[in-house]
Amino acid sequence: MSTSGRRSYHHGDLRAALLRSALHLLDADGVDALSLRAVARHAGVSPNAPYRHYRDKEALLAALAAHGFTELAARIGDASADTERDGGTAGPADLASTIAPMARATVRYALDHPGLFHLMFGHPCVGRPEVTAASDAAQAVVTARIAGFAAPEDREALKIGIWALVHGLSLLLLDGRLGDPTPEQIDVLVGSVVRAMVP
CATH class of the missing domain: 1.10.10 (Arc Repressor Mutant, subunit A)
Structure with a gap:
């Protein structure tokens, strides 16, 4: 050899x-x-x-994006589980308190992995089956947590609204449009924005 x-x-x-x-x-x-x-x-x-x-660079990029969504799903799930434990068996009492920890987990992930985050949400490889499956699994975590706050016919719209809010906030922070806040300030900011936007 x-x-x-x-x-x-x-x-x-x-x-x-x-x-x-x-x-x-x-x-x-x-x-x-x-x-x-x-x-x-x-x-x-x-x-x-x-x-x-x-096989090629595109296959590698797809593997990276799928990996990112799998990690993101785990982080969102962990944040959600922590909140549920903190809130007792019934969990948080309002939608904003349910969304905020998942939003913080997503924003932290974006800031920890800027290149990967841009790949996950802005590259053609996201259309590949393995990436779509991983993305769907991450979204399913959010859907399961918000299910009790919306009628079945409204859950998809609510999920998209949450996604748009958190994604936009992540990009503003990644692009430096909101200054250079500390991690603690970012957590406070995310919570404040969620509570201002979510009824």
Whole structure:
């Protein structure tokens, strides 16, 4: 076996190593600068190693977006579960208190992973089946939490409204339009905006 072949499997879990490197490069330099060769170089593997798992850059981007939605769903779910525990068995009593922790979790995720967040919501790869499935799963977490606050025929519109509010707030913060608030100030801001906009 060649030296480059040995380097390809140095990490044990090549797919995970490539994904970690791609996430780092995506957040640091953006989607345009990302390439399979750059990912291989960052991961310390041979230039051909990424092709063992990703046919091309588009396949890698789709894997990244799906990974992002899966992580986001977990964060939203955790935030929602924490609120439910804090509120007792009945959970929070109003819609704003239900939405606020999920909104904070989403905004934090966007700020922690700016490149990935832009990819998840603004790249053609989001139309691929694996990304759509992961996105739907993340949205299902929100839908389940707000189900008791709207009639069945209104739940989709409510979910879209929440999505638009949180997405817009995330982009304003990512673009620096709201200054440079601390994490604590961001949490307060998100809560205030949700309560101002949600009845």
